[in-house]
Amino acid sequence: MSDRYEFEAVEQKWQRHWAETDQFRTEMLPDRPKFYILEMLPYPSGALHMGHVRNYSLGDSIARFRRMQGYNVLHPIGWDAFGLPAENAAIKNRIPPGKWTQDNIARMKRQCKRMGWAYDWSREVTTCLPEYYRWNQWFFLQMYERRLAYKKKGTVNWCRECQTVLANEQVVDGRCWRDGSQVEERELEQWYWRITEYARELLEDLDRLAGWPERVLTMQRNWIGRSEGAGIQFPIEGVADPIQVFTTRLDTIFGATFLVLAPEHELVRRWQDDPEQGPELRAFVEEMRQQDRESRIAEGGEKRGVFTGQWARNPYSGERIPIWTANFVLLEYGTGAIMAVPAHDQRDFEFARKYDLKIRVVVQSEGVPAEGELEHAVADYGVLVNSGEFTGLSSEQAQRVMGEAAREQGFGEATITYRLRDWGISRQRYWGTPIPMINCPKCGTVPVPEEDLPVLLPEAEGLELGGSPLARVPEFVNTRCPRCGGEGRRETDTMDTFVDSSWYFFRYADPHNDQLPYDPEVVRYWLPVDLYIGGIEHAVLHLIYMRFFNKVMRDLGLVKLDEPVKTLFTQGMVIKDGAKMSKSRGNTVSPDEVVEEYGADAVRLFIQFCAPPEGELEWNHQGLEGCSRFLRRLWRVAQEHRKIAPTRQGRGTDESRALLRKLHQTIEKVTQDLERMHQNTALAAIMELLNQVSVYHDGEGADRSLLQQVLETMALLMSPFAPHFAEEMWELLGQPPGTAATSSWPAFEPELAREDEIQVVVQINGKVRSRFAASPAISGEEMEARALADERVQAHTEGKTVQKVIVVPKKLVNIVVR
């Protein structure tokens, strides 16, 4: 065999070895500490991209590191296999979605193995298989039984491209999160999951997620959007039911000079038949309905509205105030109706100005001009004026006292409102989990009995896809009602694919269970996930759904945990030429090609070395070459080392001591850096060590056994990052083949890492002027004396007075002179 490092042969050799020995299979070992490391499962879209390579390489280095540290490591992978791309590809290429998906999985699995990632493939989970999705249906039934699943007719987000409904979380800036097309509103009957039931807990438990990035916590807090305030009822003239309004500023209610309802508000709809105001109202509502979100924003916040012709009464003051409808009040938030206080709310102020409505100051604070001279609303807290019996109270007091008063008199109370809406899970598409419900003309909506699960997705062969395909399969739709035995029709919508990813990582713990989604005892051993790595883009989608699911499963008695993921790590994007790699931009780099050219190890090294994992990574071909060069250099040193005569000795020299010291400093650094996800600096430390090793190796009197020890340790330190290379080097050094990955992580010995000489820095007025070497045992007094005796220091202090000397033990002396 040549001395050259042949990555292709080496990587193949070890990949075969790992497969043959089933090295990464994991068993439950209750007496060993476990470590569950998880990366977000890929959607099988065709081929791995660099984002995957980064995500999974980072996870793999941690998995391998923890295994060597003695943890029983669970490191699984699977496929988020249901979803629209499969269906769209099927329509385009006339391939059944299942086949398209399985072909992609096969290809991506080959790529994963080619990268050398240490997965336990026996736990592979594929969400489009009945053995998995039957449990989605099972969960649905459990939720239905507990009234956490319900059917409701209402306005939904409709994506024309996808021909399906989207959840609120899947609408970004009024556009579909997948294809960026405009989202429309539609009236549909849909299944919802009552995530709002858990709004409070989902919010409060964020405080307990100490291992999550602040950024994600903030995004989730904003998404859940808690507001504290009061719900107040305003009686309407001529209508039995009052209007319910939500406000966070109850203290300003005496300044409420009109009410505003959202154009979609149910009362507004009713009033359109009114002979007088009706036509104008109808025209306005119709216009608002036509308008999409985009153009609403484009109008630049221009407020528009019409008077409904109706009047309400302020429950505190009895004042008669007009009811309007306007574009700036949103049905989705609060109750879809507001009390307008133009003096103290800028939006209300603008509206009042435009339509010449009354403006009344009711809170006096600094800088509030005389009434009539207001140029904008003043939202500050202050002291109440013009507020009947509440005049003179502070805003804070007033909110409390007035809430109390409302409750006593029965027209309102203090309430909390969330922005979070229930999770709409119905999708009018084929490639997803069928919702296990049956509609019976006699019994209504009837759940499929548990023993009849799974409700199988029918074959796609010959099926026209798009627009609720299941509704066109009579054998699927027509069934018997489980309750009365009469004719029934199946629900033809499928579930949102985010259902699949909400609990897949529980399934990894017990992937072949056919009695339950998983055995709670097994999950109790493996969960929570100790480290979860993925992109930030799921901050309010997947990462909130899975928290919700965990809490539901807890309440079903399936887990004891409140939160499923201990530490979350969000890795940065891979970019090229300043932009995210994407097919549409044409700036992608294919993992297959670079692996073929440089090998999996070099790619893994580069992608972990060249940027901090949480930051963006700019693809740089020359950087990749640098990492490949580093491997070749290390290989060369290991090769040449073998040729040194075994009798040669040189131990005891300063260089040998220095190298041993550097080795242990490197062990410490790499260990600490892997513990805090700083793969980039861990690798830099190993490179530094190699630099010192090659100088030592090429120099006089290199000690063979020391070199042997250093190189063996380096092979182990490299094992998490470049596992094939590490095994080959380990074997080259005479170690039992294939045991580097299962060896213990090198032990750091502080005595060997300790410097026997330290460099003391001498500053004058904070500027470094000199330095000297000293024993680590040097005392403060001695440091000061030596610093003051220093020639250069004397030159600088001549003719000046030493005012003060600061001594930082074992580090520095700062002499303050004037």
Next chain:
RNA sequence: GCGAAAGUGGCGGAAUUGGCAGACGCGCCAGAUUUAGGAUCUGGUGGGGUUACACCCGUGGGGGUUCGAGUCCCCCCUUUCGCACCA
């Protein structure tokens, strides 16, 4: 508009706690080797200044705290991200 994070050589970045700014890699320069190119090896590489030292400047800008600030505080600028008529 509100909120958060970040701004360090030609480039990616390092500096875990307020204590030698620029580790490591890329690139570049010089040398060795080579018929040549490539590859490899050695040395150098923040700016100014000097034969060389000394010395001066330097972490977006301005101010402050401190013996000492990339790091802490205040103001400003820029960029990125999130939220955005949220009542």
